[in-house]
Amino acid sequence: xxxxxxxxxxxxxxxxxxxxxxxxxxxxxxxxxxxxxxxxxxxxxxxxxxxxxxxxxxxxxxxxxxxxxxxxxxxxxxxxxxxxxxxxxxxxxxxxxxxxxxxxxxxxxxxxxxxxxxxxxxxxxxxxxxxxxxxxxxxxxxxxxxxxxxxxxxxxxxxxxxxxxxxxxxxxxxxxxxxxxxxxxxxxxxxxxxxxxxxxxxxxxxxxxxxxxxxxxxxxxxxxxxxxxxxxxxxx
Amino acid sequence: xxxxxxxxxxxxxxxxxxxxxxxxxxxxxxxxxxxxxxxxxxxxxxxxxxxxxxxxxxxxxxxxxxxxxxxxxxxxxxxxxxxxxxxxxxxxxxxxxxxxxxxxxxxxxxxxxxxxxxxxxxxxxxxxxxxxxxxxxxxxxxxxxxxxxxxxxxxxxxxxxxxxxxxxxxxxxxxxxxxxxxxxxxxxxxxxxxxxxxxxxxxxxxxxxxxxxxxxxxxxxxxxxxxxxxxxxxxxxxxxxxxxxxxxxxxxxxxxxxxxxxxxxxxxxxxxx
Numbered sequence: 065x066x067x068x069x070x071x072x073x074x075x076x077x078x079x080x081x082x083x084x085x086x087x088x089x090x091x092x093x094x095x096x097x098x099x100x101x102x103x104x105x106x107x108x109x110x111x112x113x114x115x116x117x118x119x120x121x122x123x124x125x126x127x128x129x130x131x132x133x134x135x136x137x138x139x140x141x142x143x144x145x146x147x148x149x150x151x152x153x154x155x156x157x158x159x160x161x162x163x164x165x166x167x168x169x170x171x172x173x174x175x176x177x178x179x180x181x182x183x184x185x186x187x188x189x190x191x192x193x194x195x196x197x198x199x200x201x202x203x204x205x206x207x208x209x210x211x212x213x214x215x216x217x218x219x220x221x222x223x224x225x226x227x228x229x230x231x232x233x234x235x236x237x238x239x240x241x242x243x244x245x246x247x248x249x250x251x252x253x254x255x256x257x258x259x260x261x262x263x264x265x266x267x268x269x270x271x272x273x274x275x276x277x278x279x280x281x282x283x284x285x286x287x288x289x290x291x292x293x294x295x296x297x298x299x300x
Numbered sequence: 301x302x303x304x305x306x307x308x309x310x311x312x313x314x315x316x317x318x319x320x321x322x323x324x325x326x327x328x329x330x331x332x333x334x335x336x337x338x339x340x341x342x343x344x345x346x347x348x349x350x351x352x353x354x355x356x357x358x359x360x361x362x363x364x365x366x367x368x369x370x371x372x373x374x375x376x377x378x379x380x381x382x383x384x385x386x387x388x389x390x391x392x393x394x395x396x397x398x399x400x401x402x403x404x405x406x407x408x409x410x411x412x413x414x415x416x417x418x419x420x421x422x423x424x425x426x427x428x429x430x431x432x433x434x435x436x437x438x439x440x441x442x443x444x445x446x447x448x449x450x451x452x453x454x455x456x457x458x459x460x461x462x463x464x465x466x467x468x469x470x471x472x473x474x475x476x477x478x479x480x481x482x483x484x485x486x487x488x489x490x491x492x493x494x495x496x497x498x499x500x501x502x503x504x505x506x507x508x509x510x511x512x513x514x515x516x517x518x519x520x521x522x523x524x525x526x527x528x529x530x531x532x533x534x535x536x537x538x539x540x541x542x543x544x545x546x547x548x549x550x551x552x553x554x555x556x557x558x559x560x561x562x563x564x565x566x567x568x569x570x571x572x573x
Contacts, residue, residue: 133340134317147341177338178408178427178474223375225420225487246419251488254444260489262419277435277491 066119066142068112069156070098077153082119088112090150091124104128104151112142119157121148206298207250207257207280209236214291221257226250228288229262240265240289247288250280257295259286301552302416302490304330307521308544311529313502314537320344321500321542322352322409330416331359332544334429336500338474339407343398347409350397351390351475355413358386379417380487383424387411387475387483391426394476408474411483412443412498414546421490424483427474429542430504432512434495439513442496444484446473469501496546499528502539506532521545 068080068088080098082088088097091109100109106126113120122139123130131149132140140146148155207221219226219236227234229246238247244264251258257280259269266273267288269280284295304327312319320337322345333355337348359382370385390411398404410427423431425443428450433442444450448470475481495516503512507528515531516524524545532541 131317134342136315136317177469178471178477180477224380224485225377225489249420249489251486253440253442253486253488254484255440258488260491262489277489 066144066157066159068098069158070100071154071156072102073152074154082112082114085114087114090155098155100150100153102151102153105153109150110148118142126150205256207252208296208298209250209286209293210296212285212292212294214238214289215293218296219293221250221252224252228267228291229264230289236291238289238291243289248274256280257297259284265289301550302330302418302548303550303552304416304546305521305549306332306544306546307525308332308334308498308542309525309529310500310540310542311533311537313540314533316538316540318342318345319540320348321502321540322348323542323544324352324356325544325546329356329359331356332414332496332498332546334412334498334500334542334544335409335475336427336429336502336540336542337407337409339398339404341403343404343407344409346397346404347394347407347476350394351409351411354390354393355383355386355411358389359383359415376485377417377420377422377487379415379420380422380424380485383413383415383422384483384485387413387424387426388481391475391481392479395479398476406477408471408476410471410500411475414496414498414544416490416546416548419489420487421494421496423486423496426481426483427471429498429500432497432499432509434497434513434516435491435493437513439509441509442486446471446484448472490548490551492548492551494548498544498546500540500542502537502541503528503532503543505539506535506537506541516545516547521547 066082068082070077089108089111090096090098091107092100092105093107108124109126110121110123110130119142120139121142123137128151129136132146142157144159146157148157208218210218227246227249228236228238230243231245234246242265244262246262247264248262248267249260251260258277259280260277261267261275266275267286269284269286280295282297286293286295306325306327308323308325310319310321310323322335324333333352335348335351337344339347370388372381394409398407410429412425412429412431414431415422423442425431426446428445428447430441431443433440449468451472497512497516515527519527525543528543529541
């Protein structure tokens with residue numbers, strides 16, 4: 065069972081043993097289980113309850129608050145090694161050796177935490193029984209441009225940004241007197257593929273001149289100088 | 301050539317004793333970073349600052365040597381590869397620190413980064429700190445939230461309802477948790493008037509995207525940042541709050557630059573006359 069070590073400014077005062085099913089009250093009042101004689105401590109300051117396999121610390125609306133690991137708490141699931149601060153007193157919460165420490169995942173979910181990928185898969189397996197396999201292969205959307213004229217075949221839009229224009233450094237070269245060196249770019253964003261006009265004569269999408277950023281839709285027809293392509297989306 | 305105006309602040313909020321967020325912004329480097337640390341006993345603070353410092357250092361020192369890229373992904377531009385390399389390096393640093401020091405065990409951080417090159421803007425993120433683009437009266441997320449709830453929602457639209465609020469803060473990816481990390485990257489052309497907002501979840505949990513758009517459209521970056529933080533604090537300030545607002549004030553393409561130079565020259569001649 066865990067032990068609470070009461071300290072004042074790093075000086076050891078007393079150890080308290082916590083038992084399963086027991087509660088412990090902390091405060092200045094002399095009927096508290098853990099009495100702390102200090103004006104910074106409220107009469108009934110906080111209490112610790114045994115809940116299931118773990119222990120919960122609750123602040124009893126004390127005047128100066130209760131802190132766990134330097135964070136103000138209203139209630140908190142205690143974990144091995146937690147440091148409770150009440151006024152200038154600190155209380156260490158530690159499990160004594162040789163006993164099973166309850167799973168830390170219980171309770172405190174307000175803290176941001178990161179899962180290791182193996183733990184993540186474990187949790188998914190519990191929560192989405194049929195989906196455990198599926199999670200490994202993420203669904204992805206792949207766009208491509210297929211030539212209607214001015215070229216042949218299909219160009220996969222697998223880059224984050226694809227450049228179209230007159231310059232030979234472009235991913236797709238479009239000829240034409242007024243076509244910009246980079247006429248437009250297509251970006252793969254979380255919310256879809258976006259067509260962005262850059263410079264030179266305005267390219268067209270479905271016959272409409274574009275001088276801005278627009279989201280591409282399946283089967284949009286893009287015209288830039290000598291080329292005409294169809295935007296196509298495939299889900300894999 | 302691009303003229304940028306930016307501002308950023310971080311605030312401890314109302315409920316927490318420490319600020320585990322870290323931020324960086326520099327209009328000369330055109331680099332903007334928000335990191336939200338996690339881990340008890342000050343470790344979260346250490347992780348987020350280590351991430352930011354490592355990326356700044358990498359971007360400063362390795363800028364012209366392509367051979368130094370830790371990461372080389374052919375589908376990305378060299379600028380994007382540079383940013384990604386900085387992020388991968390920061391993951392190594394935090395992971396090593398957490399392995400070598402008992403007090404730092406399990407610490408981690410998110411990272412959300414914006415780097416503005418001459419003709420594109422590049423965003424990268426690991427974790428759940430959002431990056432918003434405000435363009436032409438709409439606001440869109442350029443980052444991918446690496447949270448269990450978001451990933452479940454995209455994979456199993458029906459099943460995600462099963463996951464309660466307690467899963468909201470569980471990240472599926474973070475800097476420093478595992479040996480390797482994968483960042484999500486976005487690269488795109490930008491326009492005059494575009495605004496990018498990078499925040500920690502202390503802001504995005506409390507202030508909705510439409511409200512963010514409204515504030516940054518109507519206020520200058522420094523005032524907008526203050527308004528956003530105040531709004532999050534007014535609504536509880538449960539977590540640390542960080543926001544960076546980056547506005548593209550002017551974009552000059554090559555032709556305009558030459559024209560500008562010519563007119564400047566012409567002006568000096570006229571003055572001499």
